[in-house]
Amino acid sequence: MAAITNSANAPSKKKGLNPIIIIGSLFFILGFVTWLNSVLIPYLKIACQLTNSESYLVASSFYIACLLMAKPSAWLLKLLGFKNGMVAGLVLMGIGALIFIPAALTRTYAIFLIGLFIQGCGSAVLQSASNPYITIVGPPESAAKRISIMGICNKFAGVLAPLALGAVILNNIDGFDASLVNLSAADKIAQLNELASRVIVPYLLIVVVLVILSVLIYFSGLPEIDTDHEDESVAAANSGKTSITQFPHLVLGVIALFLYVGAEVIAGDSIIGYGSSHHIPLSTAKYFASGTLTCMVIGYIVGILFIPKYITQQKALVLCAILGVVLTGVALVTQKYVSISCIALLGLANSLMWPAMWPLALSGLGRFTKIGSSLLVMGIAGAAVFPPIYGLLVDKISAQTAYVILIPMYLFILYYAIAGYKVGKHVVEV
Numbered sequence: 001m002a003a004i005t006n007s008a009n010a011p012s013k014k015k016g017l018n019p020i021i022i023i024g025s026l027f028f029i030l031g032f033v034t035w036l037n038s039v040l041i042p043y044l045k046i047a048c049q050l051t052n053s054e055s056y057l058v059a060s061s062f063y064i065a066c067l068l069m070a071k072p073s074a075w076l077l078k079l080l081g082f083k084n085g086m087v088a089g090l091v092l093m094g095i096g097a098l099i100f101i102p103a104a105l106t107r108t109y110a111i112f113l114i115g116l117f118i119q120g121c122g123s124a125v126l127q128s129a130s131n132p133y134i135t136i137v138g139p140p141e142s143a144a145k146r147i148s149i150m151g152i153c154n155k156f157a158g159v160l161a162p163l164a165l166g167a168v169i170l171n172n173i174d175g176f177d178a179s180l181v182n183l184s185a186a187d188k189i190a191q192l193n194e195l196a197s198r199v200i201v202p203y204l205l206i207v208v209v210l211v212i213l214s215v216l217i218y219f220s221g222l223p224e225i226d227t228d229h230e231d232e233s234v235a236a237a238n239s240g241k242t243s244i245t246q247f248p249h250l251v252l253g254v255i256a257l258f259l260y261v262g263a264e265v266i267a268g269d270s271i272i273g274y275g276s277s278h279h280i281p282l283s284t285a286k287y288f289a290s291g292t293l294t295c296m297v298i299g300y301i302v303g304i305l306f307i308p309k310y311i312t313q314q315k316a317l318v319l320c321a322i323l324g325v326v327l328t329g330v331a332l333v334t335q336k337y338v339s340i341s342c343i344a345l346l347g348l349a350n351s352l353m354w355p356a357m358w359p360l361a362l363s364g365l366g367r368f369t370k371i372g373s374s375l376l377v378m379g380i381a382g383a384a385v386f387p388p389i390y391g392l393l394v395d396k397i398s399a400q401t402a403y404v405i406l407i408p409m410y411l412f413i414l415y416y417a418i419a420g421y422k423v424g425k426h427v428v429e430v
Helices: 013-035 038-046 059-068 071-098 101-105 109-136 140-169 173-182 183-220 232-237 246-275 288-306 313-333 336-351 353-362 368-397 401-418
Strands: none
Touching: 013 071, 013 109, 013 183, 013 336, 038 059, 038 109, 038 140, 038 183, 038 246, 038 368, 059 071, 059 109, 059 246, 059 368, 071 101, 071 109, 071 183, 071 288, 071 368, 101 109, 109 140, 109 353, 109 368, 140 183, 140 246, 140 288, 140 313, 140 336, 140 368, 173 183, 246 288, 246 336, 246 353, 246 368, 246 401, 288 313, 288 336, 313 353, 313 401, 336 353, 336 401, 353 368, 353 401, 368 401
């Protein structure tokens, strides 16, 4: 087990509240910044005059950072520890948000993508620190419950983010888009520049919040966790191991998480465009992403109530994977609002995957926990790979048929939930 370094014993109930509140605030701001992408995709498609596949580079630029930051994140956490690693992640996210200002002023898509990439780097560092922290800070059998609480913070912010940003940057967007056809080239450029400038004030506010939160975390009493200290059983199991690749259940967990995040982001970030493909006005469709995230919050609440009292983390993952396959299948063969509702309900299927995968994959890693965590965060790069593939399929076939990509992704997650999580190790169900 890992140890909390500022106390020889586990923290008291009163002391244990502070880490939950602090990490919860991190998950909230992380969710708010991350799920702005669902609004940025249709917004930048118009503002920068992009194709579907080009617009989904919004997700790619943000999430590819998770792949590239895997090793640097592990190095930073080893150097700075979990607490200061969280501060570093917040600062990086603030720098990325600040870059949106020159991007908007010049209406240059490449600069927007650079800003998103740097935000993604900050997110990778923050997730590498906060996810294992909340996993380790309490009993392993209830880790999914704690992560579900964090998930509510994250997805509640995700519900608010599209509504808040959408109200500002997508205001009267249907009329705006239609009016561009009849404008002269000069007037069209002027209108597009005005549209691009709408993100300046929201992202300045985000920068201020990130800076304030980083200062508060730095001066907080958040206890450090020593993952280099292993109890006797873990040390004995890991005595002959010298590489993280000697933990096949972790490697399979990274693949499963890679697929899961891709599926989650497709469901959340594509639903606005999917509604638009059914000729639903963007003024209405902009609310659909909040519906997906509301379903995720409901799933997290179920996890808090039922894990581990009535169901194990592993069985919850099995049920979620099956639900993902079923809902995707129904979405492929039904029409308009029924199909859209199934995509929104994928939020329910996706909700407990992240909380269940982390403790299953990190189980028994001991001194390898930090590097294992960074590899799991690397799996978030699935959100950089699969949404653009979905976008290409939309351009080639249709927005509805393109969802077929989700079926094999959920099937692999089902395999991991049934058998993959115990490959190469003695399993104690968690």
